[in-house]
Amino acid sequence: MKGKEKCKALKEIRRQIAEKNDIPYVVSQCKYQGDCLGTCPKCEAELRYLERELAIRQGLGKAVAVAGISISVCASLTACASETENNAPDSGYEDISGNVDVAPYDSEDEVIPETNVGEPEGNVSDSLKESEQNSPENEKEPEIEGKVEGEEGIDETNEPLDTDNLTGDISYINIDPEN
Amino acid sequence: MDKDSPTLPVFGIKRHRMTTDGTGVSTLVGAYGCPLKCRYCLNPLAWNPETLKKCIPMSPETLYEKVKIDALYFLATGGGITFGGGEALLHADFIRQFRKVCGPDWTLTVETSLNVPSAKLEKVLDVVNDYIVDIKDLEPSVYKAYTGMPIDNTLLNLKLLLEKVSLDHVYIRVPKIPEYNTDAHIQQSVTKLKNMGFKNIEVFPYVVRQ
Numbered sequence: 001m002k003g004k005e006k007c008k009a010l011k012e013i014r015r016q017i018a019e020k021n022d023i024p025y026v027v028s029q030c031k032y033q034g035d036c037l038g039t040c041p042k043c044e045a046e047l048r049y050l051e052r053e054l055a056i057r058q059g060l061g062k063a064v065a066v067a068g069i070s071i072s073v074c075a076s077l078t079a080c081a082s083e084t085e086n087n088a089p090d091s092g093y094e095d096i097s098g099n100v101d102v103a104p105y106d107s108e109d110e111v112i113p114e115t116n117v118g119e120p121e122g123n124v125s126d127s128l129k130e131s132e133q134n135s136p137e138n139e140k141e142p143e144i145e146g147k148v149e150g151e152e153g154i155d156e157t158n159e160p161l162d163t164d165n166l167t168g169d170i171s172y173i174n175i176d177p178e179n
Numbered sequence: 180m181d182k183d184s185p186t187l188p189v190f191g192i193k194r195h196r197m198t199t200d201g202t203g204v205s206t207l208v209g210a211y212g213c214p215l216k217c218r219y220c221l222n223p224l225a226w227n228p229e230t231l232k233k234c235i236p237m238s239p240e241t242l243y244e245k246v247k248i249d250a251l252y253f254l255a256t257g258g259g260i261t262f263g264g265g266e267a268l269l270h271a272d273f274i275r276q277f278r279k280v281c282g283p284d285w286t287l288t289v290e291t292s293l294n295v296p297s298a299k300l301e302k303v304l305d306v307v308n309d310y311i312v313d314i315k316d317l318e319p320s321v322y323k324a325y326t327g328m329p330i331d332n333t334l335l336n337l338k339l340l341l342e343k344v345s346l347d348h349v350y351i352r353v354p355k356i357p358e359y360n361t362d363a364h365i366q367q368s369v370t371k372l373k374n375m376g377f378k379n380i381e382v383f384p385y386v387v388r389q
Contacts, residue, residue, distance in 0.1 A: 006195050010252065013204070017255055038195045044248075051251055069255040071197050071204060 006038030013069055014046055020065040023053045185273040187242060188212065188234035190224055194249060196261070200288055201309045201350070203258025206246045210234075210273075213266040214294055215326040217315070219356065219385045225265030239277040250285075259285030259308070268295045271302040278306035293336035294328055300336050304343050312337075312351045316360045317368040325359045341376055350379040357387055 001009070011027060018025030028042075054064050191209040200207060211234050213226045224230045237245070246260060253259045260281070262274055267289040278287060288309040293300070314333070316322050322330040340349050353368050354360075360368075365382055372380050 001197055006197060009197060010195060010204070013252060013255055017251065047249075047251060054251075066251065066254045067257065071202065071256045071258070 001038075003036040003038045007036060007040075007043065009071065010038060010043060011046075013071070014050055016069050017050055017054075017066060021054060021057060023050060023057075025050070184238045184240070185270070185276055186236040186238055187270050187273045188231060189237050189242070190230050190234045192245065194246075195252070200258075200261040200290075200311065201286065203256030203286060204249065204252040205258040205261045205286070205288065206249055206253075207261045207263050208242065208246070210262065210264045210267065210270050212269045213264060213292075214269070215266070215292055215328055217326050218359075219387055221386065222263075222265065239273060239280040242277060243280045247281075253285050257286055259287055261288040261290060261311075263290040266295060267291050268293070268299045268303065271295075271299040274303050275306050292326075293333045293340075294326070294330075295332060295336070297332070297335050297339055300339055304339075308348060310340060310344065310349045312340075312349065314351050314353055314368065314372070316353070316356065316364050317371050318360070318364050321356075321360050321364055325356055337372075337375065337377075346376060346378050349377060350381070351377050353380060353382045355382065355384045357385065 007030065015025060015027050017023070025046075030036075030040075030042075032040075054066065057064050187208070188211040189208060190211055191207075193207040193209075196205045196207050197203075199205075209222070209225065211225055211231050213220075216226065220226070260277070262270065264270075267274070268291045274287065274289065281287075286308045287306060288311060289303065289307050290311045290313070292313050292315065314337075315326055315330075317330070317334075319330045322328075322333070340346075351372055353365055353372070355362075355365060369380055369382065
């Protein structure tokens with residue numbers, strides 16, 4: 001699944017979560033034309049917003065419905081099943097021993113986040129969890145958990161290895177399959 | 180990091196995987212180490228000594244802090260964490276401890292060849308939800324030629340899965356391995372697996388890198 005397709009599917013998941021829980025959520029259109037990694041600061045901010053709204057509802061003793069969203073339905077609703085996947089023989093699983101991203105992010109693919117993040121509604125209390133700090137209300141370009149300080153763009157969201165922090169933090173681990 | 184806590188040598192993490200690791204949105208965590216040396220290994224990073232120098236040793240708590248960013252997606256879609264590599268079951272102690280940290284709601288999946296001592300598999304039976312097994316080939320001579328290891332552990336662990344795990348949660352992949360197995364070998368493997376009782380069996384071609 002390509003990044004744009006992932007983005008659409010994840011957006012649909014967020015929309016369904018919001019709908020299930022009566023959370024105001026404006027599905028915004030991404031204006032970026034190229035492919036992306038499936039997420040960007042704006043997408044992350046929307047996710048944090050939903051988390052925060054759900055936490056508020058839980059705090060008020062309201063029932064919260066999160067589970068039960070079908071990823072295949074989300075993919076089909078967004079018409080994002082890629083041609084490759086559709087044509088894959090015996091589709092369902094890719095090669096399982098690969099697909100771990102370690103390659104550096106190509107800055108040419110950087111996503112330009114929209115400036116007018118879909119402004120969510122709702123009250124925000126001071127007692128919210130840490131994700132509140134990333135809310136679209138508070139920041140144009142929210143801080144993403146795990147983001148390396150000083151770096152821009154969305155690469156850190158899909159490039160989770162904190163390579164800047166590696167120095168002095170590498171240990172060799174003896175892996176003996178017989179033990 | 181707790182000195183006694185198991186650590187995972189992580190060389191990569193991939194978020195937002197869909198339609199590849201079972202149901203839901205998942206995050207793939209690649210960990211170093213594999214007992215096999217397969218010619219067409221798609222992830223030689225997992226056993227290249229140079230990779231180990233770049234791995235980040237993570238405690239279960241550290242990894243949890245890293246991946247919980249997608250907790251809502253996991254809960255909404257029935258997804259979670261997929262431990263890959265390499266051979267995920269080499270890190271059974273870590274996976275067991277990670278379950279304690281992440282709680283019961285995330286789906287934990289392991290990508291495995293099952294070629295580990297059964298004690299490793301036994302350790303995770305009650306904490307792992309789904310097993311994605313790259314079985315290679317069930318003909319012992321083919322298996323040994325391709326992986327460099329005997330197949331005995333794999334066969335023992337297949338039996339263990341049959342005994343202890345709902346077969347709805349076991350996905351077995353039978354690869355077409357150029358220059359090693361034939362269509363007849365593949366069919367024999369599939370038939371044997373079906374006769375054992377496994378239901379989710381998929382034949383797929385290995386991608387040969389030049």
